[in-house]
Amino acid sequence: MSTSARLPFRSPKDVVAHSAIMPEVKRMVLASWASDRFAVESQPALRKPPELPHPVPIDEVLAALRELDCTDEGARIQ
Numbered sequence: 468m469s470t471s472a473r474l475p476f477r478s479p480k481d482v483v484a485h486s487a488i489m490p491e492v493k494r495m496v497l498a499s500w501a502s503d504r505f506a507v508e509s510q511p512a513l514r515k516p517p518e519l520p521h522p523v524p525i526d527e528v529l530a531a532l533r534e535l536d537c538t539d540e541g542a543r544i545q
Contacts, residue, residue, distance in 0.1 A: 476496075476519060477519065478523060478527065479530070479531035480527075482496050482497055482531060483531045483534050490535055490538070494532065499516070500514050500519075500528050501514065501525060501528045501529060501532070507522050510522070511525075512525055
């Protein structure tokens with residue numbers, strides 16, 4: 468069972484906000500969700516990973532990845 472399958476995610480923002488997992492794991496979860504293998508048939512802008520109760524727009528997944536990148540950058544600068 469994958470790490471993300473055991474955690475109660477409802478959206479990409481839940482992944483970013485989760486305090487018990489490392490940024491690298493968050494990035495891995497979100498990157499897997501962005502994969503075309505989770506694309507909704509006939510709606511390529513949506514992704515439906517098995518962990519989520521409903522499809523999410525790929526734009527939300529990519530925004531969450533960018534947020535992690537910004538957070539990491541801020542931590543390194545301080």
